[in-house]
Amino acid sequence: MSTTYALAKEQFAALGLDTEAAIDRLLALPISIHCWQGDDVAGFEQGGGSLSGGIAATGNHPGKARTPAELMADLDQVLALAPGKHKLNLHAIYAVTDEPVPRDRLAPEHFAPWVDYARARGLGLDVNPTLFSHPLAADGMTLSHPDGAVRRFWIDHCKAMRRVGRHFAQELGQVCVNNIWIPDGLKDTPADRLGPRARLKDALDEILADPADPALLIDTVESKVFGIGLESYTVGSHEFYLSYAAKTGCVCLLDNGHYHPTETVSDKIPSLLLFADRLALHLTRGVRWDSDHVVTWNDELLEIAKEVVRCGALDRVLLSLDYFDASINRIAAWVIGLRNVRKALLAALLLPHPQLRALQDRRDFTRLLALQEEYKLLPVGAVWDELCARAGVPVGTDWIGQAEAYEAAILPKRNPAGN
Ligand code: RNT
Numbered sequence: 001m002s003t004t005y006a007l008a009k010e011q012f013a014a015l016g017l018d019t020e021a022a023i024d025r026l027l028a029l030p031i032s033i034h035c036w037q038g039d040d041v042a043g044f045e046q047g048g049g050s051l052s053g054g055i056a057a058t059g060n061h062p063g064k065a066r067t068p069a070e071l072m073a074d075l076d077q078v079l080a081l082a083p084g085k086h087k088l089n090l091h092a093i094y095a096v097t098d099e100p101v102p103r104d105r106l107a108p109e110h111f112a113p114w115v116d117y118a119r120a121r122g123l124g125l126d127v128n129p130t131l132f133s134h135p136l137a138a139d140g141m142t143l144s145h146p147d148g149a150v151r152r153f154w155i156d157h158c159k160a161m162r163r164v165g166r167h168f169a170q171e172l173g174q175v176c177v178n179n180i181w182i183p184d185g186l187k188d189t190p191a192d193r194l195g196p197r198a199r200l201k202d203a204l205d206e207i208l209a210d211p212a213d214p215a216l217l218i219d220t221v222e223s224k225v226f227g228i229g230l231e232s233y234t235v236g237s238h239e240f241y242l243s244y245a246a247k248t249g250c251v252c253l254l255d256n257g258h259y260h261p262t263e264t265v266s267d268k269i270p271s272l273l274l275f276a277d278r279l280a281l282h283l284t285r286g287v288r289w290d291s292d293h294v295v296t297w298n299d300e301l302l303e304i305a306k307e308v309v310r311c312g313a314l315d316r317v318l319l320s321l322d323y324f325d326a327s328i329n330r331i332a333a334w335v336i337g338l339r340n341v342r343k344a345l346l347a348a349l350l351l352p353h354p355q356l357r358a359l360q361d362r363r364d365f366t367r368l369l370a371l372q373e374e375y376k377l378l379p380v381g382a383v384w385d386e387l388c389a390r391a392g393v394p395v396g397t398d399w400i401g402q403a404e405a406y407e408a409a410i411l412p413k414r415n416p417a418g419n
């Protein structure tokens, strides 16, 4: 145990906080790593499709992963540099197939290398149907499309991916989160807002008709405010999915890039937890829009972490990352966000919430603000370093050199243009 940690431990103990318990709790908490940071959401269909659906990865840093083997090798680097328990979050377009397989016919065997990869590393797998980057999604509508044949294809795809998700859980002995996000929307003012939403509701009813065994599969639905080229109307809005989840029992997934810029996910967390057993989060960082920048240690990340901890909901909130920055080393992008999420949760665990809550209830707002500000400089960093040391990952800034060495040794052998 380092001297700095021993001193920090004492300082937190004086506030009634147990740093040992916080470290143990956090090392056991699963955070789902999004596979799509490694290749700018390209996937492996016919050599990797071009991203559509109103989302965009910008930047052309060299060395992105082009094959399953490259993506797996990059993920191994990430796992070596970020402490704690992880899951891996796969999109359907990351299926590994010799011949092209239509998405509505994807099956567990098309993901066998990922199951092997996860099993060898003790990871759970999460899953997402991919309702974008496809000719049948090119006009911006999928499950809400007016053409029944298009809806049928996407309904069958979503059903297929639920079967894949169940298989993941059975193989790996860990529950699989299946998240449905669709890009559906319109560029300009709609003539009919109800019709597409009614079609989406019917499609979801059919996809989810076969009830999930909650030990195997948790179905989540992710809303959005707008997409690029789909600015005026989003079929799967927050109200739509909030109501749908309340009525049917599937789980709301909140992506903190998917709200109006002054609206915060942190404020929504307690309200949802009062009415639902579970809640899922995509952690990202929007800069001016849903730009999916790397998650940084900012006020909203800390507020989200504090809400989850204060609600006593670390085991009810399903945490995953969701961003895709192609302008910097992609492994570093993954690691920076992952480390920040766990660091923010540690900072949240190391606050004397009962004391602060009592001040609010006593309406002593002066002392509350004074303490909230002073506590921002508590020695969380010393506890974080100890956590990393115990997890066997680099402490402090040491991981950066390792990521750079990997970049220098491996990435130049890939296409230097980043494609
Ligand atoms: C898009 C959603 C969605 C995607 C991933 C790739 O705005 O956030 O979660 O980012 O499914």
Ligand code: ZN
Residues within 6 Å of the ligand: 181, 222, 255, 282, 322
């Ligand atoms: Zn998301």
